[in-house]
Amino acid sequence: MAIIKLSAIERRRLSAFATCLVLSVFAWLFTALSSQQKYKVKLLAVFKNSPQKRAFHSLQPDSIYATVQGTGWKMLFSRMNGDDNKISIDLSALENKNYVVLSTQLKQINAKRDIERQVVSIDPDTLYFDLSNRLIKRVPVRLVTALNYQQQFAQSDAINIKPSYVTISGPADVLAKITYWQTDSLILNNLNESFNARVNLHPPAEGNLTVLPKSVTVKIPVDEFTEKTMQIPVKLIHNRNFYDVKIFPQKVKVTFTTSLKDYPDINEDDFEAVADLDQWLQGYRVLTVRLTHMPSYSKIVKIEPMNVDFIVKK
Missing domain, CATH: 2.170.120.40 (YbbR-like domain)
Structure with a gap:
């Protein structure tokens, strides 16, 4: 590939030309961005002064397009930062009609906006609503x-x-x-x-x-929890034929967690341990112990024993 060799004078001239070109571009950009321009932005509609006795449902999307007048710098930085992306719309007119004309609200809309980013027009200019009680x-x-x-x-x-x-x-x-x-x-x-x-x-x-x-x-409510152990009597359930049944042991040792606040007040009346005689009819040789009632927010750590022996006298 051919290589163009420039003399020292030519290199200085080329460097000067490039510098002038870059400065010209920056000067043009600065002038263009400093001038007043009109541009469209997408804004989110935020409603205020809703009617007290009528419910409303907007018949168009929540976003509207507004033509904003301002410098190119304002346009550039507003799009970069995403500021002023909402527009407040007064719905007090819905007390007696089903539409709102936005062009009549431009003065109050612009009163809350940057003077260099004033809204010139809005599309759509009229918002329609479905109203009910x-x-x-x-x-x-x-x-x-x-x-x-x-x-x-x-x-x-x-x-x-x-x-x-x-x-x-x-x-x-x-x-x-x-x-x-x-x-x-x-x-x-x-x-x-x-x-x-x-x-x-x-x-x-x-x-x-x-x-x-x-x-x-x-x-x-939050408290520190600790373990506590109690002897709980086992109650026989589903003894439908009123058999004479003896279970061994008659009490089980239940270890559970409880809050320090409730620790001194918990007693065996707060628990109910049962053994189901239906298990015997299903062929089981021992009955499983389960708790049907226990203090709220306590957790069972273990039950000893988990199963009890039994004798049935018919």
Whole structure:
């Protein structure tokens, strides 16, 4: 391949030409980006001043296109940073009609926007809505959690949520599908004490739904747990023919975990251990012991023995 050899003077001239070209391009870009331009952006419609007695459903997508006037720099940086990507639309006109004309709201829309990024026009200019009577419904709150406890600690009582019900209002067909309302995810790690704080409710995805209140108080009792062992009498069940049955042993040793708070109050009345005589009719030679009742939030570590012997006198 041929190699063009340039003299020192030619190389200096070529370098000067390249420098001038680059400077010219930058000067042109600076001038172009500094001038006022109109460009289209996609904005997410956010509704405010919803009608109090009428539920609404938008008949067009939540996104609209707006023609914005501003410098090229504003256009460039707005697209890079994704700022000002929402537009607030006033729905007070829906109290007596089923559409909203956006061109009449340009002044209040631009009042909250950067003066160098003013909205000139909106497409579509008119938004239409399906309207119906607004209904009200109470539904329970469902707490969404991801809890991780420190070793030897655990939940020691029922989680308390206040209020446990929220009021939602909106179209009847939408409310009919809602049976509960979730909170935002509550993520807690290495818990070693009780939790008590306000948790926000998940915001409605539909603009025609209202949820009150916006947050609830959540109390999660947490305590340290330890092991405890007790002798529990075994009760015979399904002795339908009233046989004279003796079981051995008559008590089993149950080892379980319990919170330090409940440790001194737990006694054998909090447990029920049973042996099923139907197992004998099925050919078993020993009866399995199982617990049918035990304190809440306690966990069984072991039962000794797991099976009991028996004698049936007919």
